[in-house]
Amino acid sequence: MSKSKIEQANPAADRDLYSGLIRLHVLHHAAEGPVFGLGMIEELARHGYRISPGSLYPLLKGLEKKGYLRSAEKRSGRSLRRVYRATPLGRKALAASKSKVRELFHELIEGD
Numbered sequence: 001m002s003k004s005k006i007e008q009a010n011p012a013a014d015r016d017l018y019s020g021l022i023r024l025h026v027l028h029h030a031a032e033g034p035v036f037g038l039g040m041i042e043e044l045a046r047h048g049y050r051i052s053p054g055s056l057y058p059l060l061k062g063l064e065k066k067g068y069l070r071s072a073e074k075r076s077g078r079s080l081r082r083v084y085r086a087t088p089l090g091r092k093a094l095a096a097s098k099s100k101v102r103e104l105f106h107e108l109i110e111g112d
């Protein structure tokens with residue numbers, strides 16, 4: 001018998017589960033400095049998240065629409081690239097999320 005479906009991760013469900021973490025991750029890096037789509041895809045891949053441009057760009061746009069990110073076109077060689085930075089509101093949201101993440105971390109990892 002082949003590997004059961006239960007054992008196999010469901011990429012769509014995982015994406016749903018991790019989307020908040022991905023958003024926080026993006027916000028974290030955008031608070032540290034300018035980020036751009038492809039760079040962020042590579043950064044997320046380094047952390048084990050596989051996200052396509054088709055999923056990441058709407059996510060970035062959504063964060064921008066919420067006022068957490070601001071973007072601008074920047075020329076890089078011959079191509080234009082859209083770079084994103086966290087706004088003061090985005091930094092505030094990120095700071096507020098830290099205590100929630102810490103609490104979740106304690107519960108998930110340390111079991112209390």
Ligand SMILES: [Zn+2]
Nearest residue numbers: 025029043047
């Ligand atoms: Zn990172």
